[in-house]
Amino acid sequence: MLNYLWAGMILTGIVYAAATGRIPDVTNAAVDSAKEAVALCVTMTGVISLWSGLMEIASAAGIIRSISGKMQPLLKFLYPDLPAGHPAQKSIAANMIANFLGLGWAATPAGLKAMEELGKLEDDRRSGRMSGPARRKGTAGNEMCTFLIVNISSLQLIPVNVIAYRSQYGSVNPSAIIGAGIAATAVSTGTAVIFCRMMERMKKR
Amino acid sequence: MRILLFLSDFIVPFIIFLIICFGILKRIQVYDTFVKGARSGFLTVAGILPTLIGLMTAVGILRASGFLNWLSGLLGRITVCIGFPGELVPLAVVRMFSSSAAAGLLLDVYKEYGTDSFLGLAASIAMSCTETIFYTMSVYFMAVKVTKTRYTLTGALAATGAGLAASVILAGMMI
Incomplete structure (x- = not known):
């Protein structure tokens, strides 16, 4: 593709x-x-x-471990086939937190690490050490798809740069879009999650 | 508003402070550990450089050819029928390819229609609920040498489409 x-x-x-x-x-x-x-x-x-x-x-x-521990229900919900305590969970949690806070630069290294760990998960599935569908090398696993779609759906809560541009261009209320921005982000992320769920269900049958 | 910008100024130093404090409390060789992590970060960037060159060249060619403008014009005529303003289509299309180019178009919308107009609000919300699809997909997938991306693109487009639709509806409610 x-x-x-x-x-x-x-x-x-x-x-x-x-x-x-x-x-x-x-x-x-x-x-x-x-x-x-x-x-x-x-x-x-x-x-x-x-x-x-x-x-x-x-x-x-141990900060990242304790954060990913607190995010366990969310991680379990988004990645049902990812075993609890898998190293990918920590990187995914760190990536999500950085994205929430709008720290794109911090999200990238954590995200790449997460993809690497998910790649190892796929290797383990191929050799039968982990449960889950074995896919050929070079093919994205369900977790990779979910991780990227959720990332692309944008998780940032407060769009700091858009607010800065707005105030620069003379908006009377630059931060007026925060509420609407969070609502729109919830819609796009919600769509992403529903879509991934549907695809996983369909593939299982 | 003030408080928010103030907080966003403080968030980076605050997080750095917190991480280093915890590190010292846990008796970690903070500087050594930092250097070790920074080295792997450095190698990471070096590793994605070829991907970025490939991607940005492709995006550059596509933009310079004027194809995106033509596509936006075409899509604009269609989207008006379903209530999505044609003026925002170029922004929505470019946003999928390049974040900085999209920022330029956002500022154009502000200059032309005003930040607090319906279009200005819709563009602001749309920018904050979407991401650059092709950048994210190529950097992350290339890093793990995955080329069969299955339903990732479809899902990303669905999420982006839903975000765009929500932006227009929400902006309409704010006016």
């Missing part, structure tokens, strides 16, 4: 640009975007390393 998506974006772009005479723009965009990606990574290296370091302390101090 990712392969087709990526190829589709590039091919569509080039064909459309050729048809509308924007080929020079595409050339520039290709080179500039590649450069931009490196610049972004340089920025990311600092912030992500900072948060990874802090997360390491938090996990050594």
Whole structure:
């Protein structure tokens, strides 16, 4: 899917640009975007390393374990087939908390760790050490799908940057959208959870 | 409002303070541990760099070609029939690909229609209840070498669609 998506974006772009005479723009965009990606990574290296370091302390101090313990009912609800105490639970919990608080940079390392642990879970399922459906290598497990769909549904409670933009552009009440934002986030996340549940049910039959 | 911005200013230092305090209380070699974690974070970023170059090049090409504008125009004509304002379609489409480009379009909406207009409110809410689908999917899936993503994209689009619909309805209620 990712392969087709990526190829589709590039091919569509080039064909459309050729048809509308924007080929020079595409050339520039290709080179500039590649450069931009490196610049972004340089920025990311600092912030992500900072948060990874802090997360390491938090996990050594047992903070993350106690948070994931408190979130057990929620984790059990979202990931019914993920055994309690699995290392992925801790990373998922840390990722969710960081997302709630709007700390995107802190959420990324925890999220990547969670995906890694879920990958190991899939390995264990393939070799029969863990219960659950065994899938071929390179295929997303149910937990991975749920984790990403819930992440994409946005969990941030207070959209700090949107509020900042609003006040910058002269809103009389920049934070007026907080309530509505939480409601809309609840709708999108609710949809995500219902969707994942339906897919899991369907696949089980 | 003041309190919120104040809190959001404080949240990062507060969390750092809390984590280090706990670390010291638990008698952890905090600096050593930090460096160990930072090293793995550093390697993580180095690992996703190729993915990011690929993704951002694809997004850059797609945006520069004008295809997204054409798609937004087309979708805009359809969505008006179901009550979703056509002015917000470019924002909704671009939001799935790039967070920074979407922020630019959000500011355009503010300049053109005002932050507290129906469109300004709907755009603000839509921005806060959605995420960049393609960025999230490629970074996380590529990190674990998964290419068969099954129903992730469909689910992500469903969640985003529901969020967008909710934004327009909620903004309508606020006016």
